Amino acid sequence: MEWFSDFVDTAPTFLQALWITLQLALWSIVLAAVLGGVLAFLRLSRFQAVRMLAAGYISLIRGTPLVTQLFIIYFGLASIITIEAFWAGVIGLTAHNAAYVAEIYRSGIQSVPTGQIEAGRSLGMSKWTTLRLVISPQALRTVLPSLGNQFIIAVKDTSVAAFITVAELFRTAQIVAAEKFRPLEFYVIVGVYYLVIVLLLSGAVRALEQRLGRYNV
């Protein structure tokens, strides 16, 4: 029963940390969803220089470890500006996730047949209206599973912020495990916290898929 009492005893501490993890995840996911859209837009630009700039950013982010990116923002930039650990985490996670989200959006937009765009334009829709009413809904449906997957990764990746001193779930587990000399118990417990968040999120994505899946192509 020691596991159970460990869980109950530390619950207030972990729940506080959970709240920070959730804020970290929510901020970085929402901002990455927006920034990813901008990046995807640049990636599909008419201008080669703009396309290459966006592509360069994406390969830079995908080609380096997240922990490196967070260390550069928090410790590396400390000599120039000091950013609060939490916000350094949000910035780093956003910059990181946006690159992946951008590629997902791009694949979704490119999966919509040209005929759909022509149909929209021939009805007098502007490029923007076509994007909003015709392309985006179809693209979103196509990419929803990949997008959900990326958001799940984003939730788990918030744990990397532990290494730049953000008092989120994983850092809390490190501290509690060290205090109580019981690493097995507390690392398992923190794993369970993540598992619960991820299961809830997957359920939400599945429900959304079903809602958007009413039509067939």
Next chain:
Amino acid sequence: MPDGTSATGEPLVRIRGAAKRFGALTVFENVDLDVHESEVVVLIGPSGAGKSTLLRCVNGLERLDGGTIDIGGERLGYRESALNRMRRHVGMVFQNFNLFPHMTVLGNVTCAPAKVARRPYREVEEEARGLLDKVGLADKCDVYPSSLSGGQRQRVAIARALAMHPRLMLFDEPTSALDPELVGEVLDVMRALAAEGMTMMIVTHEMRFARRVADRVVLVADGGIAEQGPPETVLDAPRTARARDFLRAVLEH
């Protein structure tokens, strides 16, 4: 070039010296063509001769490389806002229907008038239901296009274009993707539209339909208009060797 019709006055569509190239390939050049109000012009010709490309140039889906197109006296330009305004008055029906799969049938028809022309939804919906009734699909308002046959889809596509009150309808091989038994229902709708006085430009391989509905048949071949005139002339007594060759090839099967 005489346009071979009895219609008078300013044409609704006036094409002068139109040219289109894809890289080094010239699709057509020096094309002059007028389409008058309420006229039904059917474009025929061998595959790859540029009939569809010419049609797509009329609403700016393809850009001309030379020459001009005037619609209702207004010069077709490629500025985004001008194009969008022009396209509201020019309906287009595609070979592959291109219905919006994420919208219901009613959603497909109401979408542009409600969200592009910004007319009140109640009025738009009532009219859309009327249009769907007219094309024989009043009972399909709430289903998604995936559950419709090809012929039904194309009739929805026609209703969708009509919902914008176009002055001109362009049909780009509207029956080419259909199973033979579904062609008739689409042609019937088009024939009814022609009878109401809609101005239409139609690219098709349906020679019997061309004969029955066209005011004028235009043969597009060899980079330009090879021959045009009333169907009985172009289809039954072509003046040019090019037209005779094409018709022999088409009518043999």
